[in-house]
Amino acid sequence: MPKLSFPKEKISILLLEGIHDNAVADLADHGYANVTRLPKALDEQDLIEQLAGVHMLGIRSRSQLTEKVLREADKLMAIGCFCIGTNQVNLPVARRLGIPVFNAPHSNTRSVAELVMGEIIMLMRGIWDKSRIVHEGGWMKSAKDSYEIRGKVLGIVGYGHIGTQLSIIAEALGMRVRFFDVQKKLALGNAQSCRTLDELLTLSDVVSLHVPDTAQTRNMIGPEQLKAMKKGSYLINAARGSIIDIDALADALKSRHVLGAAIDVFPEEPAGDADEFVSPLRNLPNVILTPHIGGSTIEAQANIGNEVARKLIEYSDNGSTMGAVNFPEVQLPVRESGVRFLHIHANVPGILRKLNEVFSSRGLNMAAQYLQTDPEIGYVVFDVDGEVDDQEILADIRAIDGTLRARVLYDRRA
Ligand SMILES: NC(=O)C1=CN([C@@H]2O[C@H](COP(=O)(O)OP(=O)(O)OC[C@H]3O[C@@H](n4cnc5c(N)ncnc54)[C@H](O)[C@@H]3O)[C@@H](O)[C@H]2O)C=CC1
Numbered sequence: 493m494p495k496l497s498f499p500k501e502k503i504s505i506l507l508l509e510g511i512h513d514n515a516v517a518d519l520a521d522h523g524y525a526n527v528t529r530l531p532k533a534l535d536e537q538d539l540i541e542q543l544a545g546v547h548m549l550g551i552r553s554r555s556q557l558t559e560k561v562l563r564e565a566d567k568l569m570a571i572g573c574f575c576i577g578t579n580q581v582n583l584p585v586a587r588r589l590g591i592p593v594f595n596a597p598h599s600n601t602r603s604v605a606e607l608v609m610g611e612i613i614m615l616m617r618g619i620w621d622k623s624r625i626v627h628e629g630g631w632m633k634s635a636k637d638s639y640e641i642r643g644k645v646l647g648i649v650g651y652g653h654i655g656t657q658l659s660i661i662a663e664a665l666g667m668r669v670r671f672f673d674v675q676k677k678l679a680l681g682n683a684q685s686c687r688t689l690d691e692l693l694t695l696s697d698v699v700s701l702h703v704p705d706t707a708q709t710r711n712m713i714g715p716e717q718l719k720a721m722k723k724g725s726y727l728i729n730a731a732r733g734s735i736i737d738i739d740a741l742a743d744a745l746k747s748r749h750v751l752g753a754a755i756d757v758f759p760e761e762p763a764g765d766a767d768e769f770v771s772p773l774r775n776l777p778n779v780i781l782t783p784h785i786g787g788s789t790i791e792a793q794a795n796i797g798n799e800v801a802r803k804l805i806e807y808s809d810n811g812s813t814m815g816a817v818n819f820p821e822v823q824l825p826v827r828e829s830g831v832r833f834l835h836i837h838a839n840v841p842g843i844l845r846k847l848n849e850v851f852s853s854r855g856l857n858m859a860a861q862y863l864q865t866d867p868e869i870g871y872v873v874f875d876v877d878g879e880v881d882d883q884e885i886l887a888d889i890r891a892i893d894g895t896l897r898a899r900v901l902y903d904r905r906a
């Protein structure tokens with residue numbers, strides 16, 4: 493067994509929000525057994541308390557990792573978002589603190605696209621209300637406001653992983669797809685791009701949102717945009733609750749300008765299953781409300797558990813940051829011998845020279861050096877052979893001005 497600067501059994505891992513068993517099993521297989529799991533998200537104060545002494549944290553979409561939470565978490569070295577979105581983490585602050593954040597960018601893509609496809613049919617047939625009436629003992633055998641989806645225009649806002657997946661499925665079922673994206677995107681199949689969001693809104697029978705939460709997408713669907721939508725059209729949001737002005741949507745639904753909606757994500761979401769969900773959309777006709785379960789399938793959760801656990805393990809074992817969303821990405825070969833140091837620093841001139849001096853002044857043989865930078869930080873990994881006093885070197889590299897974090901990852905000298 494290689495000697496580690498910090499034994500794995502002491503690496504404390506906290507997993508929140510019911511992360512899949514696969515993650516725990518993979519971590520245990522790699523020697524990380526010091527894992528605490530909680531089924532729900534925590535509020536800011538509870539999170540700060542629970543994070544004391546925690547080295548790696550796993551969350552889903554509900555935990556809010558604010559600047560305050562991150563700054564208080566003095567032992568935290570890596571974060572795994574067991575989902576796609578990472579807007580719940582203050583990524584720049586995490587970067588400045590030298591904490592890489594990992595996610596699973598594709599693992600639940602298909603699950604979201606399938607849910608949305610199903611909802612389009614349900615909405616255009618008014619199934620939600622018809623089913624409710626039958627459950628209550630009634631009977632409403634009517635074709636009013638019921639349409640085939642064949643030939644209808646689906647407008648996809650955000651033509652990324654989920655948007656394109658949906659595009660393919662919708663075309664296979666006979667829909668015509670238009671999309672709007674801020675980036676130039678390859679149109680799949682017969683899909684056609686729109687030059688503006690307004691153009692898409694005026695053309696579409698169904699609008700489905702698949703953009704991330706950013707400053708540009710917040711409230712991108714407000715009263716004006718809802719007005720621009722075709723009368724009698726439908727709106728779907730399985731992206732983020734911040735994207736739609738929810739009161740304006742409630743008004744558009746009440747006036748029947750928008751004939752139905754399927755909403756999976758909300759500006760305010762309960763922290764746990766026992767908390768009340770409050771929204772102006774409750775009890776409106778032909779509105780499907782789901783509790784942020786777009787990515788909640790057995791397949792997606794199992795895959796996400798494996799994928800994010802693997803990224804955390806690779807970072808902790810080898811220093812690899814491949815797949816980090818806020819950090820320079822370094823892919824490192826595993827070495828069977830030598831000592832590996834990692835150093836995260838502010839990207840200011842002269843640091844690399846000072847780091848190299850620490851090794852060269854001792855006449856050490858540098859077996860390899862891996863460096864990646866972004867405009868704010870630098871991440872460098874040193875593999876060193878020979879007689880090394882690793883704790884002395886660690887103290888020296890930590891003392892360099894601009895250092896954010898430094899660690900001895902392992903010592904594999906015979
Ligand atoms: N309901 C759920 O359970 C889930 C929700 N999501 C949400 O779905 C979002 C999209 O996921 P992916 O498709 O994987 O992301 P992605 O990054 O592959 O695609 C997003 C697309 O939106 C485009 N975009 C960004 N800003 C835009 C703007 N202002 N106007 C138009 N287009 C814009 C981007 O260029 C990109 O093509 C995630 O960010 C996440 O918030 C993801 C998974 C599950």
Ligand SMILES: O=C(O)CCC(=O)C(=O)O
Pocket residue numbers: 552553554574575576577578600784787788
């Ligand atoms: O499953 C979750 O908790 C979050 C899903 C989601 O919104 C995402 O992957 O971005």
